[in-house]
Each structure stands twice: as C-alpha cells, then as structure tokens.
C-alpha cells in the first residue's frame with residue numbers, strides 16, 4: 396500500500412478502510428490493489444465541496460479516482476445524476492479516447508481527495524501491471540456498455556411514454572370533437588339542432604361570411620295524430636323521413652336544422668328566388684312521393700312551408716319572424732302547402 400503524505404491523510408479516514416474488496420467484473424469500484432496502483436502513479440489532488448472538475452461538453456484527457464469524499468456527475472436534461480464515492484472512478488473515456496467531450500458535469504459534493512491520471516501516467520501503469528490494467532479496462536468498457544444500455548432502455552421507456560401521451564391526446568381530441576358534434580346535433584335526426592344553428596350563424600359572421608340568402612320553415616301537419624294513432628316510434632320515423640329529405644337537398648353551404656318537435660328549417664345559401672323555389676319543389680315532391688307509398692304506419696306526413704328571402708345584414712329573429720308569418724298563413728289556409736313571405740311593396 397502506498398504511503399500518503401500528512402496532507403493526504405489529514406481528513407482522518409483511512410483510505411484502505413474504504414476500499415472495495417470486490418473483483419466483480421461489473422463493479423465500477425476499484426479493488427484496493429488497483430487503487431494502490433492508480434494512486435502510486437497518479438497525482439493526488441485535493442478538492443473543496445462545490446469545486447467543478449469538468450463541465451459537460453468540455454474536451455478532457457484525464458480520469459479520476461476518488462480517494463476520499465464524493466463527486467456528483469450530472470448528465471443534464473432529465474437524466475439521472477450519480478453520486479460516486481471512494482474508489483469509484485470517472486472521466487475514463489477522456490483518458491482512453493483522448494479529447495473526449497465530457498458527458499456530465501463533475502462537481503465535488505464534499506471536500507475530498509482525488510487521484511488524477513493523465514495519458515503518460517496511465518501508460519506507466521500499463522507498463523507496470525498490464526494484467527491489472529487490462530482487467531480495469533474490461534470493467535471500464537462494461538460500464539460504458541451498461542450506461543449505453545440503460546440510456547437506451549430509458550429512451551425506449553420515454554418513447555413509450557410519449558407515444559402513450561400522444562395516444563391520450565388523440566383520444567381526448569377525438570372525444571372533444573365528438574362532444575362538440577353532439578352538442579350541435581339533434582340526436583333523433585342527425586341534423587343540426589338550435590345550438591348548432593346559432594353556432595353556425597355566429598361562426599359565419601365571425602369570418603365575415605353571409606350565412607344564407609333564403610329561409611324555409613317546415614312544419615309537419617297534424618303530427619300529433621301520428622303519435623296518437625301509431626305510437627311515438629312511428630312519429631320518430633316520420634321526423635327522420637323529413638330530416639332525410641332536407642339532408643339530401645342541402646348543399647355544402649346550406650344548413651338543415653331541426654328547430655324542435657316537428658319544426659325544421661333550411662337555410663339556403665342562394666338569395667335567388669328561383670333557386671330557393673327549387674328547394675321547395677324538391678321537398679314537396681319528396682313528401683308527395685313518400686305519401687304515395689301509402690305505408691302503415693306512414694313514412695311521412697304532409698308538411699307546411701313558410702319561405703322567404705332574407706337580408707344578410709338582418710338577424711336570425713328577424714328572418715325567423717318573416718318565414719314564420721308565411722308558415723302561419725300556410726297553416727291557416729289548411730296546411731300541406733307553401734306560402735312565401737311577400738316583402739311589403741313601397742306605397743307611392
């Protein structure tokens with residue numbers, strides 16, 4: 396065992412008493428024989444707590460063995476830091492590879508004593524005891540491989556966690572979209588509901604688009620009788636038939652909506668009377684065709700329609716009032732018909 400100077404020994408604890416006896420190939424701690432050899436040829440160096448030995452990314456050519464005290468290795472990011480104690484070594488890649496970029500910050504955690512080895516000292520070590528050095532090198536390589544493997548495992552785990560987080564995010568986004576869709580949609584018919592209509596108008600306005608040029612209000616005639624005579628399910632089926640007629644005629648810029656009960660509306664993008672009239676014809680024609688099927692319970696019932704052209708600068712309440720007055724007049728005249736709201740002609 397090497398004799399240490401008074402300065403080296405003044406920290407009180409015997410160096411040999413801290414030496415690990417293990418010859419385990421996977422051990423990262425030097426045996427007492429190895430330590431003695433390294434200490435004999437290396438340079439003793441005192442360190443204070445908090446003293447930086449090297450920083451991550453710096454090029455290094457020396458390695459260290461801890462004789463006394465402890466040193467923290469901080470690998471940065473969210474990698475686990477390590478605290479090394481007596482007889483453990485670090486920085487060996489700098490020595491073995493030469494000018495190797497340090498992969499961690501090495502900072503003395505306590506006051507201590509280190510053995511520092513440069514290339515020339517290590518060369519002397521090889522000359523002195525090649526078998527022991529070869530054993531040390533095998534362990535150093537195993538440590539590097541072990542670190543790499545644990546890094547790969549950590550990266551794999553992190554990748555898996557990221558994938559899981561991404562999947563969660565996708566599911567949540569899908570659920571949110573679905574919820575938003577449900578909020579806007581009438582459950583029975585799949586058409587927009589009142590909330591969907593209000594959001595559509597709001598969104599169209601916010602992007603400066605004209606939400607529509609024509610409005611049809613469609614209301615089933617004597618619908619209550621269908622419920623009463625054939626049951627609620629038959630009534631539902633009739634409402635679905637009306638909805639499917641509206642859905643099939645609505646283009647990508649139109650909006651079909653169930654306002655509630657047996658009342659529907661169709662907001663037509665075109666502001667030309669003849670275009671809107673074609674929608675009306677399609678609806679009445681489809682209702683007539685289904686009525687002609689004479690199914691029991693019925694697939695459809697007669698409908699009344701109030702139609703109007705709308706002023707894009709007006710609001711929904713105003714448009715609705717116009718179409719509703721036309722619908723009211725169609726109902727008053729016996730239903731199963733279409734009435735247009737006629738704009739008041741200017742008095743001269």
Ligand SMILES: Nc1nc2c(ncn2[C@@H]2O[C@H](COP(=O)(O)OP(=O)(O)OP(=O)(O)O)[C@@H](O)[C@H]2O)c(=O)[nH]1
Nearest residue numbers: 583615616617618619620622627628630631656657
């Ligand atoms: N089957 C079914 N019936 C509904 C639904 N929502 C509302 N109703 C019924 O629709 C009926 C509407 O009745 P009314 O407003 O008197 O309409 P109507 O019988 O068509 O009378 P007119 O419009 O005057 O011709 C009511 O009996 C409601 O209970 C629904 O989702 N499904």
